[in-house]
Amino acid sequence: MFYEITAKSHVRVPPALMGANIKEALLQKLNDNFEGHINGEIGFVIYVTEILNIGEGVIIPGDGAPYYETEFRLLTFIPEMQEVCLGKISDITNFGAFINIGPVDGMIHVSQTMDDFISFSKTKVLSGKQSKKTLKVDDRCRARIIAVSYKDITNPKIGLTMRQPKLGNVRWSEESPNKKSKKTKEE
Numbered sequence: 107m108f109y110e111i112t113a114k115s116h117v118r119v120p121p122a123l124m125g126a127n128i129k130e131a132l133l134q135k136l137n138d139n140f141e142g143h144i145n146g147e148i149g150f151v152i153y154v155t156e157i158l159n160i161g162e163g164v165i166i167p168g169d170g171a172p173y174y175e176t177e178f179r180l181l182t183f184i185p186e187m188q189e190v191c192l193g194k195i196s197d198i199t200n201f202g203a204f205i206n207i208g209p210v211d212g213m214i215h216v217s218q219t220m221d222d223f224i225s226f227s228k229t230k231v232l233s234g235k236q237s238k239k240t241l242k243v244d245d246r247c248r249a250r251i252i253a254v255s256y257k258d259i260t261n262p263k264i265g266l267t268m269r270q271p272k273l274g275n276v277r278w279s280e281e282s283p284n285k286k287s288k289k290t291k292e293e
Contacts, residue, residue: 107189108208110155111148111180115139116173119163124172129157132176140180146256149184150209183208185254185264190273195245198230205247205266212264214249219268239278246276 117139123131136154143151161175185191185207193207202215216224219241222234232241241247250273253265268274 107184107186108152109149109182109184111182112158112177113148113180114175114177117176118169118171118173120171128160128174132157132160132174136176136178144256144259144262146259148180149182152181152183152209155179155181183210185210185212185251187251187254189251190248191251191266192246192248192276195241195243195247198226198232198241198243200226203232203241205249207249207264207266210262210264212249212251212266214266214268218252218266220274221269239275241275248273248276248279 115136117132117135119128119131119135123134133154136157140151141153145151155178157176157178159177163172163174165172191205191207191212193205193212195203196206196211197204200216202213203219204211204213216226216232219232220234220237220239222237222239225233225235227233230243233239247268249266249268250270251264252267253263255263257263272279
């Protein structure tokens with residue numbers, strides 16, 4: 107889920123940026139410091155949206171650059187357990203698929219892609235034996251978050267499943283009502 111979070115920090119503005127508008131310089135430094143930051147509490151920082159308040163600048167002896175206590179807003183993505191996400195398949199391997207769900211890729215183990223026996227082809231396609239459903243790179247899919255781990259903060263892991271009604275390739279939910287209505291017409 108995406109959130110806008112209010113935060114405070116002391117921001118160092120290097121002398122090279124002192125000629126510019128202080129608010130623009132602070133916004134640039136805040137984005138340099140926080141964009142892409144990953145934390146278990148605030149999730150994945152996408153960028154700083156706005157500066158709310160700028161305190162008085164303080165110069166530390168021997169540094170030559172002012173520090174400003176700054177209050178600002180961050181746009182973050184915090185993956186939440188059981189949340190349903192819409193994303194695009196970015197890669198397929200013999201053990202599963204990776205789906206881009208915003209600022210991060212989640213992993214769907216092959217056993218969690220569909221209720222069927224799955225085969226993997228060298229053209230990076232997962233196919234269901236009985237259902238004939240397929241998953242390819244760039245397919246739009248719905249998946250539910252079933253695991254989130256920040257154990258390695260530089261490489262957090264998000265586990266997903268698509269084994270539930272209305273999840274999986276978006277095409278599957280578009281195709282299934284048509285099949286049911288054809289059967290009803292034939293009967």
